[in-house]
Amino acid sequence: MRLAVLGAGAVGGSVVELAGDYGHTVTAFADSQSAVVDADGIEADGALERKRRDGIVGDADPEDALTANYDVLVEATPTTLGDAQPGFGHVETALGMDRHVVLANKGPVAERFAEVRELEADSEGTVLFEATVGGAMPVLSTIDDFDPEHISAVRGVLNGTANFILSRMSAEGLDYEHVLAEAQDLGVAEADPTFDVDGTDAALKGVIVANVLAEDGEEYTLEDADVEGIQDITGSALELAQEDGQTVRLIAEVTDGAVRVGPRLVPEHAALAPTGTRNIVQLETDHAGRLNISGRGAGGPETASAVLADVGRLE
Amino acid sequence: MSDSTEEVRAYTVRLELVDEPGELLRALEPIASNGGNLLSIFHERGNVTPRGHIPVEVDLEATPDRFEGIVDALREAGINVIQAGAERYSEALTIVLSGHLVNTDLSDTLSHIQESTSATVTDLSLSAPEGTEDASSARIRLATEEGAVEEALAAVREVAAEKDLRLIEPLTVGGDV
Numbered sequence: 163m164r165l166a167v168l169g170a171g172a173v174g175g176s177v178v179e180l181a182g183d184y185g186h187t188v189t190a191f192a193d194s195q196s197a198v199v200d201a202d203g204i205e206a207d208g209a210l211e212r213k214r215r216d217g218i219v220g221d222a223d224p225e226d227a228l229t230a231n232y233d234v235l236v237e238a239t240p241t242t243l244g245d246a247q248p249g250f251g252h253v254e255t256a257l258g259m260d261r262h263v264v265l266a267n268k269g270p271v272a273e274r275f276a277e278v279r280e281l282e283a284d285s286e287g288t289v290l291f292e293a294t295v296g297g298a299m300p301v302l303s304t305i306d307d308f309d310p311e312h313i314s315a316v317r318g319v320l321n322g323t324a325n326f327i328l329s330r331m332s333a334e335g336l337d338y339e340h341v342l343a344e345a346q347d348l349g350v351a352e353a354d355p356t357f358d359v360d361g362t363d364a365a366l367k368g369v370i371v372a373n374v375l376a377e378d379g380e381e382y383t384l385e386d387a388d389v390e391g392i393q394d395i396t397g398s399a400l401e402l403a404q405e406d407g408q409t410v411r412l413i414a415e416v417t418d419g420a421v422r423v424g425p426r427l428v429p430e431h432a433a434l435a436p437t438g439t440r441n442i443v444q445l446e447t448d449h450a451g452r453l454n455i456s457g458r459g460a461g462g463p464e465t466a467s468a469v470l471a472d473v474g475r476l477e
Numbered sequence: 478m479s480d481s482t483e484e485v486r487a488y489t490v491r492l493e494l495v496d497e498p499g500e501l502l503r504a505l506e507p508i509a510s511n512g513g514n515l516l517s518i519f520h521e522r523g524n525v526t527p528r529g530h531i532p533v534e535v536d537l538e539a540t541p542d543r544f545e546g547i548v549d550a551l552r553e554a555g556i557n558v559i560q561a562g563a564e565r566y567s568e569a570l571t572i573v574l575s576g577h578l579v580n581t582d583l584s585d586t587l588s589h590i591q592e593s594t595s596a597t598v599t600d601l602s603l604s605a606p607e608g609t610e611d612a613s614s615a616r617i618r619l620a621t622e623e624g625a626v627e628e629a630l631a632a633v634r635e636v637a638a639e640k641d642l643r644l645i646e647p648l649t650v651g652g653d654v
Binding site for chain 1: 572573602604605606613615616643647
């Protein structure tokens, strides 16, 4: 497949780097300022090096990448809320040209799911978005395989940064501010960790799952989710939980058409209490009980592998 | 959890007795002779039911099998058994509250929770590392009637919101695997 990759962050960069390994050719690559386009395949190392060195990927206009020759648009620009732009516009343009779209950007499917589905229905192209939920973990494709109709609930730990902070606070008896600073030093938390610790990131993933599970075509957006973060969880609360054989985790829950994210008490050794940055998703199936999927929920190569798995499904 | 029928459990039986001498003793006899272990008797002497009977609440321990025998024997003896719910408090849930617990009157918070639900507080642990003037946390175990966990949680949420306390709820499903 020929890929146009929009977004030159950790995920977009990793897709460009790994595409060849999966037998694909990147014909266009763009960040918000610049682009490189070559119908025979761009020179990946050169473009990535230039991005590192000069902050641009090439001399072309980003718009050129969107209208270049490709089979699949990989949308890996940063997630935006509300109108989900410019990601949504990129999806619209690609589908309008009957191209496939693979999303790593959560915005379009978390905030404008019904419109994305409508655009897809009018196009020869297909939209896949495995990478938007749980990084490398095959969450959405497993839901699809089981058939959303036979899944009654989905719950899990969907943010590695929040999980790292809570599990470290619990293990070391340290307070929130201390562990957050440590997580930032380790590169586990971003300089601005707001979306990770206030529950927004986990909620976006929950909303995407709710959209996939919705039987009657009902649409969910971030506004429909009940969201609480972990910023005010104290060391003493974790200690009390621990004395009782429990711990606290930021859990996202999708049940009966409701999306809820918040810190919850879970037994210390339960599947839903992973340690460190590990993520886990538990599917409640009608005929096969509980199914747990765990793994790395973030990271450039990890998320890129989910993007490339989607590209493979389109072949 | 074990399904064994040999497990001894606590039961509360509510009886209505005729106001006659010897009635209470007559009511307790079938409990003892059928293998029940009496824990407490609450005899509401001054509180008469509309039918002129005296309500008595008996707490006892027995295996589920023996408890059935006790209720049957009470009824055979002509004792009016009003309530013999399998167990009155059959579900437990644990919550953690954080914030200015002491300044917002912890005992008032607890009685609020008990008053607005069928739940009863069975255990409380308080941690106030910075002293009682500062933010502290409490772990509270509640016992509720079967199927009343959601209702109890709703009441706790309300009290927590009212007093600006941080509530950490249990994951009532799925956390045990």
